[in-house]
Amino acid sequence: MSQGGITGTGRTNRITDxxxxxxxxxxxxxxxxxxxxxxxxxxKPPEEIDPDVLKIVKVDHNIKENTVAHHTDTFDIxxxxxxxxxxxxxxxxxxxxxxxxxxxxxYDDKKDDLRLVFEFGKRPSTPKGSYxxxxxxxxxVPKEWGAYIKSxxxxxxxxxxxxxxxxxVGKWTMKIDVVKKKDNKSVVFRYVHKDPIYILFNxxxxxxxxxxxxxxxxDEYILNETGKLYRGSKYRISPCLWNFGQFSGNSLDCALYLxxxxxxxxxxARGDPVQIVRKLSGLVNDFDNxxxxxxxxxxxxxxxxxxxxxxxxVEIIEKYFETKQPVKFGQCWVFSGVTTTLxxxxxxxxxxxxxxxxxxxxxxxxxxxxxxxxxEKVDDxxxxxxxxxxWNEVWMTRPELPKGYGGWQAIDATxxxxxGGVYCCGPASVKAIKNGDVxxxxxxxxxxxxxxxxxxxxxxxxxGKMEKTSIHKKAVGMNxxxxxxxxxxxxxxxxxxxxxxxxxxxxxxxxxEGSHExxxxxxxASQFSTRQDVYETKEKDVEFEVKFDHKNTFIGDxxxxxxxxxxxxxxxxxxxxxxxxxxxxxxxITFKDVHKEKISSVSMNGKESKTISAEVxxxxxxxxxxxxxxxxxSCMLMVHETKQTFVYNDDMRLRKPHLTIEAPSNARVxxxxxxxxxxxxxxxxxxxxxxxxxxxxxxxxxxTVNQSNVEKGKMFEYMFELTPxxxxxxxxxxxxxxxxxxGVDGLYSVTVSK
Numbered sequence: 004m005s006q007g008g009i010t011g012t013g014r015t016n017r018i019t020d021x022x023x024x025x026x027x028x029x030x031x032x033x034x035x036x037x038x039x040x041x042x043x044x045x046x047k048p049p050e051e052i053d054p055d056v057l058k059i060v061k062v063d064h065n066i067k068e069n070t071v072a073h074h075t076d077t078f079d080i081x082x083x084x085x086x087x088x089x090x091x092x093x094x095x096x097x098x099x100x101x102x103x104x105x106x107x108x109x110y111d112d113k114k115d116d117l118r119l120v121f122e123f124g125k126r127p128s129t130p131k132g133s134y135x136x137x138x139x140x141x142x143x144v145p146k147e148w149g150a151y152i153k154s155x156x157x158x159x160x161x162x163x164x165x166x167x168x169x170x171x172v173g174k175w176t177m178k179i180d181v182v183k184k185k186d187n188k189s190v191v192f193r194y195v196h197k198d199p200i201y202i203l204f205n206x207x208x209x210x211x212x213x214x215x216x217x218x219x220x221x222d223e224y225i226l227n228e229t230g231k232l233y234r235g236s237k238y239r240i241s242p243c244l245w246n247f248g249q250f251s252g253n254s255l256d257c258a259l260y261l262x263x264x265x266x267x268x269x270x271x272a273r274g275d276p277v278q279i280v281r282k283l284s285g286l287v288n289d290f291d292n293x294x295x296x297x298x299x300x301x302x303x304x305x306x307x308x309x310x311x312x313x314x315x316x317v318e319i320i321e322k323y324f325e326t327k328q329p330v331k332f333g334q335c336w337v338f339s340g341v342t343t344t345l346x347x348x349x350x351x352x353x354x355x356x357x358x359x360x361x362x363x364x365x366x367x368x369x370x371x372x373x374x375x376x377x378x379e380k381v382d383d384x385x386x387x388x389x390x391x392x393x394w395n396e397v398w399m400t401r402p403e404l405p406k407g408y409g410g411w412q413a414i415d416a417t418x419x420x421x422x423g424g425v426y427c428c429g430p431a432s433v434k435a436i437k438n439g440d441v442x443x444x445x446x447x448x449x450x451x452x453x454x455x456x457x458x459x460x461x462x463x464x465x466x467g468k469m470e471k472t473s474i475h476k477k478a479v480g481m482n483x484x485x486x487x488x489x490x491x492x493x494x495x496x497x498x499x500x501x502x503x504x505x506x507x508x509x510x511x512x513x514x515x516e517g518s519h520e521x522x523x524x525x526x527x528a529s530q531f532s533t534r535q536d537v538y539e540t541k542e543k544d545v546e547f548e549v550k551f552d553h554k555n556t557f558i559g560d561x562x563x564x565x566x567x568x569x570x571x572x573x574x575x576x577x578x579x580x581x582x583x584x585x586x587x588x589x590x591x592i593t594f595k596d597v598h599k600e601k602i603s604s605v606s607m608n609g610k611e612s613k614t615i616s617a618e619v620x621x622x623x624x625x626x627x628x629x630x631x632x633x634x635x636x637s638c639m640l641m642v643h644e645t646k647q648t649f650v651y652n653d654d655m656r657l658r659k660p661h662l663t664i665e666a667p668s669n670a671r672v673x674x675x676x677x678x679x680x681x682x683x684x685x686x687x688x689x690x691x692x693x694x695x696x697x698x699x700x701x702x703x704x705x706x707t708v709n710q711s712n713v714e715k716g717k718m719f720e721y722m723f724e725l726t727p728x729x730x731x732x733x734x735x736x737x738x739x740x741x742x743x744x745x746g747v748d749g750l751y752s753v754t755v756s757k
Contacts, residue, residue, distance in 0.1 A: 057115045057181045058107040059194045063159075064092040069100045074207065074226065077250040077729075085728065086252050086703060091198050093255070095205035095350055096274075097146070097168030101153065104160045104179065112152075119150050119164070120178035120193075121200075123171050124269050131270025133171055136180075146210060166202060168210035171273035172349060173259055174199035201255065204276060204350030212276050212400045215352050223488035224352035224398065229315075229734040229750075230343075230486045231504055232336045234589075236390050236633070236656040237359035237481040238553025242502045244736045244750045245340045245355070246315025246698045246705070249347040254317065257295075257324040258345040261286045265293070276351055276399040277430055280414050281445060284395075285427030287342050287416035289329035295319065295341055298418060299332035300588050302629055307331025311630050311746035314696045314738045316344035318705045334589060338416040339393040352398035354485045356413070356508060360654075361392035362479040363419060364452035369529060371456045371479060373650065375472075376463040378581050378639045384461075388479055390589050390633055390654045392417070392453065394428070396485070401432055404443050408432040411511070413450050422446050433511050439524030451528050454480030454512045455521075460650040472648040477516045483508040544572040545607075545642050547649040558632055558657040558744060559685040562597075562619040566638065573609035578602060580640035580649075584619055586627045587635035587654060595627040602640065621687060630745050632657040660685045662739055662749035670700070670755045672727050680737050681720045682747055684713045690741040693719070699735035700727035700755055713741070727755040 070076035075093040079086035094100045110117075120136040127134035135148045139162065146167050153161040177200055181192040206215040206225055215221045223230075228247055235241040248254055262268060266282040273279070286294045296319065299307065310333050313319060319341055322330045333341070339355040346353035362371045365386050374384040394415035401409045413436070414429030422428055422445065431447045432440075436454065441447030458475040487506035514520035546569040556562060564584065570576045584598040597619050607613055624634075638651040665679040678699070684690050693710035702725065713719045719739070727733060733755050739747040 056183055056192055057110065057117075058192070059104055059179060059181070060107055061105040062179070062194070062196055063103040063105070064198075064200070065101050065103060066090055066092050069094055069102075073098060073100065073205075075201075075203070077226070077228075078255060079251055080201075080255065089198075091201060093201040093203065094166075095203050095207065095211075096166045096170050096172070097205050097208035097211050099163050099165050101161055101163050104162065105158055106160065109158065110155055110160050116182040118180040118182060118191075119162075120180060121148065122176045122178070123173055123273070124263070126269075128270060132274065133270045168205065168208050169212075169271075169274045170202060171270060172203055172279070173201075173263065173273055175202055176200075201259075203255075206350060206352050206398070212402075213351050213398060214400075215398050217488075219488045220398075221352065223486075224354050225347055225350065227489075229736065230355070231502070232340060232355045232393055232486075233357040233484040233505065234336060234391055234393075234631070234656075235359075236553070236654050239656050239658060240357075240359065240482060240484060240502070240505065241656070241659070242486075242504065243336060243746070244314065244734075244738075244748045245336075246317060246734070246736055247340065247344045247347060248315055248317035248320075249344045251317050252321055252703060253324045254320050254344055255348040257320045258283075258348045260324065261295075261345070276397070277401065277403075277412075279349070280346065280351060280397050280399075280412070280430050281427055283342060283345055284414045284416045284429055285425045287338055287345070288333075288418045288426060290418040290426040293327065294329060295323045296333035296338055296416075297329040297331045298334065298338070300334060302588065302594065304332055309630055309740070309745055310334040310337050312694075312696065312738070312740050313337055313340075314698050314705055314736050314748065316341045317698075317703075320344065321704060335389075335391075335417040336393040339395050342395045342414070342416045346395070346397055354396050355393055356396050356483060356485045357391050357393045358454055358483050358512075359391045359481045360479045361389040362453050362456045362458075363387045363389060363392075364449060364456060365420070369448055369452045369456055370459045371452065372459050372461060373652070374461045374463065374469060375639055375650075378641075380637070380639075381463070388458070388652065390587070390631070390656070396433065397430060399430070401430075404432055404435065405440075408435045408440075408443070410434060415446075415450075420449060422449075437511065437513055437524065439527030441528045448528065452479075454483065455525060455528070456480075457525075458652075460648070462648065473650050475650075478652075480513060481509065483512055543647045544645065545570055545576050545578065545647055545649070547638075547640065547651070549636060549638060549651050549653065551636065551655060553655055556655070556657055557685060558628075558659055559621055559687065560657075561621060562624060562634060562655075562657075564617045564636060566615040566617075567612065568605065568607065568614070569612040570607040570610060575609070575644065576607050577643040578605045578607070578640055579643060580638060582615065582617065583635075583637045584617065585635045585637075586624060586629055587633045588629050589631045589633060593635060594629050597624045597627055597634075604643075625686065625688070625743070628657075632659065632744075659744060659747050662737060662747050664735060664737055664749045664751035666735060666751050666753060668753060670725075670727055670753050672730055672755060672757050675724045675726045676753075677722060677724055678735060678737075678751075679720065679722050680739075680749070681718055682739050683718045684715055686743055687715050688743060689714050690719075690743050693739070693741045695721060696738040696740065697723065697736075699725045700729065700733035700753065701725050727753075730755050730757045 070081045073094045078093050080089045081093050083090040118138050123133040150164045153163045177196045179194045183190045204213045205211045206213045231242040288294050289297050319330050343353045371386045374381045396411040411433045412430035418426035428446045431450050441451045458478040460472045461469040462472045486504050548567040551564040580602045582600045585593045585596045634655045636653050640649040662682045670676045690713040695708045697706045735751045
């Protein structure tokens with residue numbers, strides 16, 4: 004059959020150049036219409052222009068069948084009963100989908116020519132891969148755009164469409180052309196489908212760059228709508244329940260809005276997961292643009308809400324999508340949670356990852372430098388170590404890197420340092436970071452320093468010169484954690500976290516501390532350092548140890564500490580310095596000192612040991628706590644006789660009370676069930692401005708409920724009802740917040756049947 008000068012050959016035929024497309028369009032007269040509407044040009048329906056024309060009466064995208072086959076049936080926008088009236092086709096690239104066309108008469112392949120047109124973006128372009136048109140072929144062509152007729156029955160023509168596994172991800176417009184010859188010119192009756200077709204990444208497709216073979220991993224890192232982030236300290240890790248909600252409401256549309264309106268990616272670039280996740284890491288924060296979240300680490304959240312008040316990504320995304328203004332406020336785990344949501348919505352496997360004792364290298368030295376003058380830290384000259392920091396890992400191939408460096412890639416949406424002039428970070432191969440190969444794109448040196456840099460301590464002498472005093476080689480990058488995929492070994496460490504869902508990823512980022520492999524990786528990475536020759540050591544004969552209870556100190560308990568000193572020499576040793584206990588922000592920055600002790604002339608004879616004890620009662624620290632309930636402990640000590648120095652920096656997080664959720668284990672769609680929440684006030688003061696944030700089956704958005712004050716030592720209880728609208732395993736997440744304690748959360752799972 005002839006298609007306006009384009010001849011069918013049994014395989015897909017497409018225009019390959021925009022100039023060629025414009026050339027052929029000179030031979031066409033176009034009439035645009037929708038079913039039951041007039042054409043645009045002369046207000047006549049197609050049959051009045053040509054009575055024999057094949058007119059499209061209805062198009063059915065087979066949404067229910069297609070979305071099940073493409074693992075997209077849980078998107079709210081694919082079900083008109085779930086969120087709003089929208090019911091759009093959401094499919095994954097590299098995988099066939101079908102649709103049906105009903106005509107005004109029977110289709111005759113000997114006289115009826117049909118052509119499909121798919122367009123994407125504001126300025127569709129054939130060379131850029133955002134415009135494609137083709138006639139129906141006898142069979143599909145693997146890894147290319149194409150379509151063929153599957154069946155013709157009862158006036159419905161069923162068509163199978165194939166998409167390439169590299170095509171742009173976004174909202175595509177579908178047009179159907181009926182081509183007829185009239186007066187020596189081809190007349191095209193073009194039907195434009197009113198709803199877009201969402202085409203996403205496909206981790207089920209072997210030819211897609213995000214292909215993930217393991218089903219358990221796919222179920223977790225693409226399909227699981229709830230999960231856990233990890234916060235706290237390296238000694239006391241606490242899971243934080245999070246509703247990712249990647250299939251809820253406007254989550255997918257928000258991800259595409261960021262890429263459509265706020266990135267410069269178009270055409271073929273929109274099919275590259277590397278470029279997309281790098282853009283998203285900069286668009287989730289608002290530092291360089293009007294991104295989703297405004298960061299705030301000050302403790303003053305006027306004009307917004309505390310980062311600890313969020314229980315998931317959905318409310319944040321809905322607020323942003325409605326206003327197109329940054330939502331206030333977020334910190335690292337919130338940035339990461341939202342990033343996980345956006346990536347999973349687009350079809351990119353993603354998880355949130357927490358690095359405890361996470362270094363922040365400001366100057367590219369790949370050492371974490373702390374500078375003292377007169378035994379006081381000089382903040383302006385010092386790097387920082389965050390108690391914990393949460394970023395993301397995304398799964399994809401990296402064909403531009405050496406073989407073996409695909410798989411998990413680190414990205415970070417928290418604005419820390421500019422990369423290429425923009426506050427974004429990654430993707431950097433986790434395997435390359437482990438091996439010290441930090442010279443590849445993107446941001447390998449910065450992420451390597453976060454997990455494997457040495458802490459170097461400096462003292463400014465009387466002449467103003469910096470002298471290195473000590474190096475700590477095992478001070479950063481500890482207990483790197485993520486929620487494990489269900490059914491996989493947890494690799495948990497009960498000393499730091501009894502949560503069975505936690506998977507320890509530390510060995511993915513670095514070899515065992517002190518091993519030959521780890522030393523080789525550090526040496527390789529140090530070639531990119533801005534500072535050299537920092538690894539000289541001195542003999543030391545006084546042993547120092549700082550001890551405090553990392554595991555079992557709850558908020559409301561006193562904070563106790565011991566500084567033990569042992570003189571291993573046979574001569575007199577005299578120790579001077581300072582011991583400081585402070586409340587700190589999650590970034591490691593001091594908020595307020597709660598105990599500061601000057602240590603002057605502690606003398607120890609040969610082989611003698613001494614201990615200094617400190618205790619901070621609750622009434623001395625309670626009003627000085629930050630929302631993360633973190634303490635920082637620092638010592639700067641010097642041995643007078645030998646000039647040996649001891650520098651210590653560590654952190655500890657107070658444990659929060661337990662929140663209990665009581666509910667039935669089974670429920671039914673459309674039937675209410677009751678939930679009871681309880682938590683005890685552990686403080687010697689009344690909890691004020693109490694609120695509950697509730698997420699669960701039937702709630703499209705998190706529900707915030709104001710509560711009465713809770714007196715000291717009293718139990719808080721609250722009852723509410725939920726009505727499920729979807730079947731399956733559903734999670735109830737409840738977060739209790741007050742002025743005195745924030746982020747006390749609990750989770751309960753319910754199996755909902757139809």
